[in-house]
Amino acid sequence: MVGWTLELLQSWGFTTELTCRGAIKLKIPGKDSSQARALTTHLDTLGAMVRYFQDNSRCALAPVGAWSSRFAEGARVTLNTDEHEYRGTILPLLASGHAYNERVDQQPVNWEQVELRIDEYCNSFQELENLGVQLGDFVSIDTGTEVLENWYIFSRHLDDKAGVAALLNALRLIQEEGHQLPCTTYLILTVCEEIGDRGSAVLSQYVWELVTIDNGVQAGTQHSREFGVT
Incomplete structure (x- = not known):
């Protein structure tokens, strides 16, 4: 995802920098x-990784990010190994x-109650190892994206x-219309938001204000709206 985004930005004529993180x-x-400003959003999203192998050739999983296994049950996924990609189901x-x-x-x-069955x-x-599957291999969850005629968009990973x-x-x-912004603006796309890693360390010392673009949690205790920006 980072590589794809870098290529896209560079194709539009932007000079980009990739941090060590x-x-x-x-x-x-x-x-x-x-008095520079900054905007940030995150490229990473929720997923899973192989925790250990079971004797029946299925994989126990650990979540990447904070999400419940109830939302993973029945999901179609891609298991990403060093050499191959395998399809499967949680x-x-x-x-x-x-x-x-x-x-x-x-x-x-809980995550102890689900397993990955690869196709x-x-x-x-041993046969699982022979396929090149290793502990720590990432599991990408299918998005199931739908774009409806009324402009509703359903998809996993809309965060973010x-x-x-x-x-x-x-x-x-x-870039296309040649606008010059009122003040110098930094754009930062981070990759570790879901696991709580630091992202603001790459900010310039000249940044006066930072706006984070992220999903708004919908809950009774949150001052958020489903149909607006809060």
Whole structure:
């Protein structure tokens, strides 16, 4: 994702910088450089990784980012190894109602209760290793994206792909139409927001204000709106 975004920005004529942490940084000179502003969003999103191999050739998983396994159950995924990509499904340990009856609805909800079944002929721990699967391999969750005629967009990972799309589109229009911003502006696209790593360390000392573009959590205790910016 970082490589794709870098190539896109460079194709639009922007000079980009890749930090040692993998974040993308770029500077847009403005009329006033003494009181710079900054906008930031994050390219990373939720996912999973292989935690250990089970004897039945399935993979136990650990979450990447803070999300419940209840939203992973039934998801189609891609297992990314060093050499190959394998398709698969995340399923509960007790997935069959025919076999487990009421126990299906009684099992706890946590990452210990789900497993990754890859779409390859594989019956043992050793056969899984022979496919090149390793501990720590990342699992990418399918987005299931739908763009409806009424402009509703459904997709996993809109946190924060929606914010990235909004920022990139604004950059494209600024470049295409030759706008000069009132003040010098820094754009920072980070890669570790979901796991709580630091992102502001790459900010210039001349930045006076920072605006973060991210999803607004919808909950009774949050002052947020589904149909607006808060």
